[in-house]
Amino acid sequence: MIFEIENLNFEYSSHIVLKDLNLSVLKGEFFSIIGPNGTGKSTLLRLMAGFLKPSRGNIKFMGYHLQKFNPLELARKRAFVSQDNFINFPYTAYEIVLMGRFPYLRNFQIETKEDHDIVRSAMEKTSTTHIATRSITDLSGGERQRVMIAKALAQNPSVLLLDEPTSGLDINYQIDIMDHLRLLNRHEKVTIIMVIHDLNLAGQYSDRILLLSKGRTYATGSPEEVITEQNIEEVFSLKVNIDKEPERGFPRLMLISRVL
Amino acid sequence: MKYSLFLYTPLFLLLLIIIILISISVGSVNISCFEIVDMCFGSLKEGQFPQSHWDIVFRIRLPRIFLAILVGAGLSIAGVAFQAFLRNPLADPYIVGVSAGAAVGAGLSFLFKLNLLFHVISLTPVAAFMGALFTVFIVYRLSLVRGKVPVETFLLSGVIVGSFLWALVSFVMFLSREDLHRLIFWIMGSLAEKNWTDVFLLLPYLLTGSIILWMNSRALNVMTLGDEASHYLGVEVERTKFILIIASSLITAATVSVSGIIGFVGLIVPHIVRMIFGSDHRVVLPLSGLVGAILLVFSDTLARTLLVPMEIPVGIITALLGAPFFCYLLRKRKFSFF
Structure with missing residues (x-):
């Protein structure tokens, strides 16, 4: 068990964001969090990453209370890829990925050969080796996102938390990022937890899905169990057509206009 | 990356020494470089050169040069830190109102004639130092929300407190x-x-501040990615930010209190160094210190020799020299990148 969450409540200036949430994520799972805007998906992810503190309730991470970990310990076990990666200092992609080694180094310690090997392999896994010497400020959105994932991998995490990793990318890059994550998940046994808006991608890649509605769990389970016409209509107030992808059987969703 | 430090430190040190030698020798009385070297290494005995030369070198020019080294290095190092943890390329050591606070302190000391206290000691530096540190304290407290200091809030309150204090300065004037x-x-x-x-008063603050900043240079690298990203990489964000603010403000306050407000060095030197050597702060911090020292010794030499017997305020020279050079670098970089 990577995460065990009990009765999690989170309030922000007396506005309730998450209410009585229970959730567990298994080791090695590819887990997605879906739901409408403003239902607390990103908040939940930040709580799991230890950046926000719960108002009430409990988050256990790898068997221990999340609060017991100091920032450095945490940074060696989990990594976070956020949605907005704006960087205005012209670091090279390689230097950015090298920062992923921060939690393993002392103040004046110079990176060892091992650190550089880990960085190189992280860049290979994310296909960013060819842009290693380019400035992060000159990269396209998709390239920058992959560099940020490489930085997260350089932390050698058991869990990778991602906040909408495919937002703002074209379809080629979307599949590219998701495939890279899938390979990491299956080959390197990295547990993946992500917030994602694209229900087709969520349905295709996830082992399990959490559907949030107004800060509460609406449904959890396999993609077929969660992504149903009834659930989606209820939570998103939108009529959709869902059928089965003929070859692999994951739910396939078609959006329908309200006026046409 | 780390090689550039080993490669360029000796080079810049050599350049600094050459400029120091030139700076000692020129002025209202010109003294040859050879005579200076002889004086320093004692191969000339007393009486073999005029006592006035000895006084000019060791009592007037050298302390001034050392002060220029310290102020130039200090402002540049503080500028690097402010730009990095505020994530703002426009930041300089004075951005959060340190200079305004120091000016209020200095102004008050003039107003109450504290600068002539006992006719020996001038309390102006002390008043300026207190004013500067008090300002940072106020700005920090103003931007503290729920145990956190968001850099945008810190920057904004710094600018606002700064403009309020400048109004006070005008009033004092x-x-x-x-x-x-x-x-x-x-x-x-x-x-x-x-x-x-003045040199020995300034030295401890500068050394302490710079060492603290350099010890945190890896954290400084990470902090440029943002508070949240730094947290995910294991930085204790608020604690680190507090340390960085204290260290860089201490450096700035100390330099302002002895030299007044010398603009542009702390803004431009970090950019020049980053443009040439990249953004790794383990390299940028020490090299900025060296480049800042070189720039200010050079500018101050011009300041006291260009319009003899008049002195041009050194801040004018740094801006007149620095701005065109900066533009040149900016253009050159643009053409090679795009």
């Missing part, structure tokens, strides 16, 4: 008519009429 030109010159910044005491 208005009141202290006879000392008006003193305050104006103080604000313009100058390294004139300084002695070894």
Whole structure:
């Protein structure tokens, strides 16, 4: 068990964001969090990453209370890829990925050969080796996102938390990022937890899905169990057509206009 | 990356030494470089050169040069830190109102004639130092929300407190008519009429501050990615930010209190160094210190020799020299990148 969450409540200036949430994520799972805007998906992810503190309730991470970990310990076990990666200092992609080694180094310690090997392999896994010497400020959105994932991998995490990793990318890059994550998940046994808006991608890649509605769990389970016409209509107030992808059987969703 | 430090440190040190030698030798009395080297290494015995030369070198020019080294290095190092943890390329050591606070302190000391206390000690540096640190304290407290200091809030409150204090300075100027030109010159910044005491007063603050910043240079790298991203990489964000603010403000306050406000060095030197050597702060911090020292010794030499017997405020020279050079670098970089 990577995460065990009990009765999690989170309030922000007396506005309730998450209410009585229970959730567990298994080791090695590819887990997605879906739901409408403003239902607390990103908040939940930040709580799991230890950046926000719960108002009430409990988050256990790898068997221990999340609060017991100091920032450095945490940074060696989990990594976070956020949605907005704006960087205005012209670091090279390689230097950015090298920062992923921060939690393993002392103040004046110079990176060892091992650190550089880990960085190189992280860049290979994310296909960013060819842009290693380019400035992060000159990269396209998709390239920058992959560099940020490489930085997260350089932390050698058991869990990778991602906040909408495919937002703002074209379809080629979307599949590219998701495939890279899938390979990491299956080959390197990295547990993946992500917030994602694209229900087709969520349905295709996830082992399990959490559907949030107004800060509460609406449904959890396999993609077929969660992504149903009834659930989606209820939570998103939108009529959709869902059928089965003929070859692999994951739910396939078609959006329908309200006026046409 | 780390190689550039080993490669360029000796080079810049050599350049600094050459500029120091030139700076000692030129002025209202020209003294040859060979005579200076002989004086330093004692191969000339007393009486073999005029006593006046000895006094000029060791009592007037050298302390002033050392002060320029310290102020130039200090402002540049503080500038690097402010730009990095505020994530703002426009930041300089004075951005959060340190200079305004120091100016209020200095202004008050002129107003109450504290600069002539006992006719020996001037309390102006002490007043300026207190004013500067008090300002940072106020700005920090103002931006503290739920145990966190968001950099945007910190920057904004710094600018606002700064403008309020500048209004106070104008008011003090208005009141202290006879000392008006003193305050104006103080604000313009100058390294004139300084002695070894000023150098030794400044040194401990600069050393402590710079060492603390350099020890945190890896954290400084990570902090440029943002508070949240730094947290995910294991930085204790608020604690680190507090340490960085204290260290860089201490450096700035100390330099302002002895030299007044010397603009541009702390803004431009970090950019020049980053453009040439990249953004790794383990390299950028020490090299900025060196480049800042070189720039200010050079500018101050021009300041006291260009219009003899008049002195040009050194801040004017740094801006006149720095801005065109910066533009040149900016253009050159643009063409090679796109």
